Amino acid sequence: xxxxxxxxxxxxxxxxxxxxxxxxxxxxxxxxxxxxxxxxxxxxxxxxxxxxxxxxxxxxxxxxxxxxxxxxxxxxxxxxxxxxxxxxxxxxxxxxxxxxxxxxxxxxxxxxxx
Amino acid sequence: xxxxxxxxxxxxxxxxxxxxxxxxxxxxxxxxxxxxxxxxxxxxxxxxxxxxxxxxxxxxxxxxxxxxxxxxxxxxxxxxxxxxxxxxxxxxxxxxxxxxxxxxxxxxxxx
Numbered sequence: 001x002x003x004x005x006x007x008x009x010x011x012x013x014x015x016x017x018x019x020x021x022x023x024x025x026x027x028x029x030x031x032x033x034x035x036x037x038x039x040x041x042x043x044x045x046x047x048x049x050x051x052x053x054x055x056x057x058x059x060x061x062x063x064x065x066x067x068x069x070x071x072x073x074x075x076x077x078x079x080x081x082x083x084x085x086x087x088x089x090x091x092x093x094x095x096x097x098x099x100x101x102x103x104x105x106x107x108x109x110x111x112x113x114x
Numbered sequence: 115x116x117x118x119x120x121x122x123x124x125x126x127x128x129x130x131x132x133x134x135x136x137x138x139x140x141x142x143x144x145x146x147x148x149x150x151x152x153x154x155x156x157x158x159x160x161x162x163x164x165x166x167x168x169x170x171x172x173x174x175x176x177x178x179x180x181x182x183x184x185x186x187x188x189x190x191x192x193x194x195x196x197x198x199x200x201x202x203x204x205x206x207x208x209x210x211x212x213x214x215x216x217x218x219x220x221x222x223x224x225x
Contacts, residue, residue: 037200040217043215043217044215101213103158107156
């Protein structure tokens with residue numbers, strides 16, 4: 001297993017508060033991803049990173065920002081949480097290249113916004 | 115049209131039967147295709163990848179790819195109750211950075 005941890009694993013917060021989720025990897029993988037998973041929608045990409053300080057938006061990036069200051073850490077921030085952001089958030093990593101596209105997923109963070 | 119489409123199921127098969135899971139994708143130039151398995155409350159894990167037209171077998175699993183029809187399938191032979199999970203079809207986009215996932219098919223294998 002790729003060494004991917006996410007923190008916190010569970011969080012309950014109130015509408016309007018900022019929230020930061022952390023993803024930490026020990027595999028030195030170049031690519032890192034943040035997904036959200038909701039019933040009926042599968043995994044939807046929020047943001048991704050293809051290197052330190054190199055990030056780009058996914059399909060559902062509104063209301064989210066990310067930062068990657070080190071290879072091993074990828075932070076996802078909800079600047080002002082809304083109830084529509086209640087979801088399970090997964091971080092994933094990938095080594096790189098077309099031949100190495102296995103994505104390794106972290107255990108997930110369950111976020112509830114009241 | 116969604117980029118990757120799957121029947122949400124649930125698909126129910128008896129133990130020992132063949133389970134057939136299907137997926138279609140919209141990007142005609144996609145080259146890399148994947149099946150992930152996700153148990154309830156757990157994170158997805160890769161079970162098969164396929165890059166060329168035809169069949170690829172790994173144990174009880176066979177992935178099938180038909181690029182002309184933009185169709186990917188996963189066959190599970192001798193299905194076991196432990197195969198009960200959600201199966202996610204995924205396609206690497208042409209830029210090579212992003213993997214697009216389908217919504218998943220729930221499979222139940224009845225003992």
